[in-house]
Amino acid sequence: MRVLVTRAEEAGRKTAKRLADLGHSAVLLPLASPVHQPDQALAALAKGHSALAFTSAEACRALLPLRETLVAHQATPVFCVGKKTADAAEKLGFKHIITAEGDGAVLAARVSDEPIDWRSPLLYLAGQPRARGFEKGLDAHAIPFCVADAYRMETVCYDQQGLRERLQDIPVDAVLIYSAETARRFMALPLDVLDGAVFGRSRFLCLSAKVAEALAPGWRERAEIASAPDEASLFTLL
The missing domain is CATH 3.40.50.10090 (Rossmann fold)
Structure with a gap:
């Protein structure tokens, strides 16, 4: 699966390694520093x-x-x-x-x-x-x-070009979201610049129900919630 990791850079790299060990392809998009x-x-x-x-x-x-x-x-x-x-x-x-x-x-x-x-x-x-x-x-x-x-x-800002360079217009299967603030930062991205195929079928894997609630309507409908507020439980949703 192609998985978008929204954590800060250092933590995101550790998550990306765990995903790679499980056979997934991780894309880093840190939304805060x-x-x-x-x-x-x-x-x-x-x-x-x-x-x-x-x-x-x-x-x-x-x-x-x-x-x-x-x-x-x-x-x-x-x-x-x-x-x-x-x-x-x-x-x-x-x-x-x-x-x-x-x-x-x-x-x-x-x-x-x-x-x-x-x-x-x-x-x-x-x-x-x-x-x-x-x-x-x-x-x-x-x-x-x-x-x-x-x-x-602090929020990491992406313009339209920067976002496309990170995602390369390739469909994302799952987005890992760890906090409500991260969900709000994600929704504030210039997502309209992307072809609907990038996130059109993405699942939004959230650490808790409160995190899922911070997603915009329409996106929230594709949210899935971890059984416990930890990364191991989040990974079980993949």
């Missing part, structure tokens, strides 16, 4: 906190320049969504990593299960834009927290 903000994370880490939380591996990558500073925080409880984020946190040197499989709301429930003294807040090292499920979940469980934006995702 991460801009790391380690200074904001550093300022937040200097304040008192009882635990840390990451909902993306990109936030962990944003902290790579702070490895020496993070030595003082290695024993701090660190909550992560999914194995990939947990693996990225481990590479930073954290020793006490607690993982929840699912989304931000599931992670918030996992945080509430831990016997932590919340006299100091949880520090959520996050990115922009983001869903607010984790923050809403923390509020629901009355867990004090503060947020530092460790990175932001």
